Amino acid sequence: MTDTAPGTGGRRRGRPPRTESAGTRERILDAAREEFAERGYEKTSVRGIAKAAGVDSALVHHYFGTKEQVFEAAVEVALVPALKVRDAVLEAPLDDVGERMTRFLFGLWENPATRKPLLAIVRSAVTNEAAATVFRRLVASQLLRRIAGEIDAPDAELRAELAAAQLVGIAMMRYVIKIEPIASADIERIVERVAPVVQGHLTGP
Amino acid sequence: MTDTAPGTGGRRRGRPPRTESAGTRERILDAAREEFAERGYEKTSVRGIAKAAGVDSALVHHYFGTKEQVFEAAVEVALVPALKVRDAVLEAPLDDVGERMTRFLFGLWENPATRKPLLAIVRSAVTNEAAATVFRRLVASQLLRRIAGEIDAPDAELRAELAAAQLVGIAMMRYVIKIEPIASADIERIVERVAPVVQGHLTGP
Structure with a gap:
């Protein structure tokens, strides 16, 4: 509430106070993750997010734009480590990629900081097309297509998806x-039980 | 199902005209499946279902009770064949249970009549506790626990769930x-790719 809302008038020439606005952004994103994870995309409103963050709805729109854009920003926190680990997964030799991929996914889910955005993505993607698009981009384009690229088989993409399906189902x-x-x-x-299955999908006969 | 056997004749006194009420019930359930599958549990209302079925909300309440009860009645159509096939799956020898379980699940999903209620269950179960309970009863208690009962291993239930997770993830x-x-x-x-994986989870080393 004590935030200097940029855009409410006397926006100082140049940049807004850096640490303060970074804190507000983070608070809005935390609230958004909480709301999307709890209720899914449809039932979450920008107004509800603003209320949970203790700011005005206009400020949420100012920082992020539409509800869809708030959603994307909120779940991006899961995307960034995902991309880093994807690269690590892909740089190592293929013969234990099953275990690395399994540990990577459960690492994200077992960590409270990334579990919330993942819940938000799953709860939202099953009922909302915008959220499903984020899921497809996150899982399919960014992760699976790259893993498939490392596999020397004509059905590499289907293999990568069947491996992912095992992990998605457990999640x-x-x-x-x-x-x-x-x-x-x-x-x-x-x-222990699942890593060999994932490996089998990816590189098995 | 303890429903009246058609053609037995002697139960007319004081009941609503049978074909008409059966038609109305079915129309309401069709509309409910459509709504729950499309929107998920939270965004579906008894009013919306009534409107889609072309009847008054009071009639929906009269036939089924609360929204939760409408949901249960609407998805039961997937439960009934599931229980029948479960018994068939369990009566056959265990050495191709993986393929039978896989074909059974995809049989339900590929059939338009049962895909709708399954979509309704999935879309609803991820955001609503009442629907999650139906999912747990459908999948866990009615199906997996019975399959686990046939497997001679200390971790039979976990095995059955990992097998189901592969199929749930693909779905x-x-x-x-x-x-x-x-x-x-x-x-x-x-x-072809998945049946051996399901079999491996259930009866593998």
Whole structure:
């Protein structure tokens, strides 16, 4: 509330106070992640995000634009580490890519900082086309197509998607719908069983 | 189902005209499936369902009760064949249970009559607790626990869930989020690759 809202008039020539606006942006994005993760895309409103962040709706629009743009900015925090790890996954030799890909995905889900945006993406992508597009870009274009590029097989893309499907299905049952015993199982036991399956999809016969 | 066997005759006294009410019920359930599949649980209203079915909201409440009860009745159409096929899957020998389970699930998804309620369940279960409960009952209690009961391994339930996760993930990517190439791939190619994986989860080392 004590924020100097840029755009409310006397915007000082030059840039807005840097640390303060960075703090406000972050607070809005935190609130957005919380709302999208909790309610999904459809039921989340810019007004609700603004309220949760303790700012005016106009400020949210000022920083990010439309609801779709707020969504993209909010889930990007999951995209950035995903791209970094993707590169690490791809730079290592292919013969344990299954385990690396599995650990990478569960690493994101088990980390509270990235679990929220992932929940936001999943809860939103199943009911909203804009969010589904973000999911497709995040998972398909940025991650799977690159992994497929490393695989020497005519059906490389389908293989990469079947591998991803195994991981997506576990994430759905463990983190979203929470079916037991998979929701509470030790993550190492799951990795142990699943990494060879992912590897088999990618490089098996 | 303890429904009246058609043609038994003697139950007319005081009941609404049978064909008419059956037609209305079916029309309401069709509309409900359409709405829940399209919008998910949260955004669907009894009023919207009534409107789509061309009846008064009061009639929907009269036949089914609350929105949650309409939801359960609407998705039950997927549950009934699921239970029948589950029994068929379980009566056959275990050494091709992977392929039977895979064909069974894709059979439901590829059939337009059961795809709608499945979409309704998935779209609703990720954002709504009541729908998640239906999903857990449908998938976990009715299907997976029974399959696990046939497997002679200490981690039988986790195995059954990892097998289901492979199929759930493909369903998400193929039918819900529609990522290519898995969305348009020939279903036989997918079965061919996936059935051994499901079998491996269930009965592998």
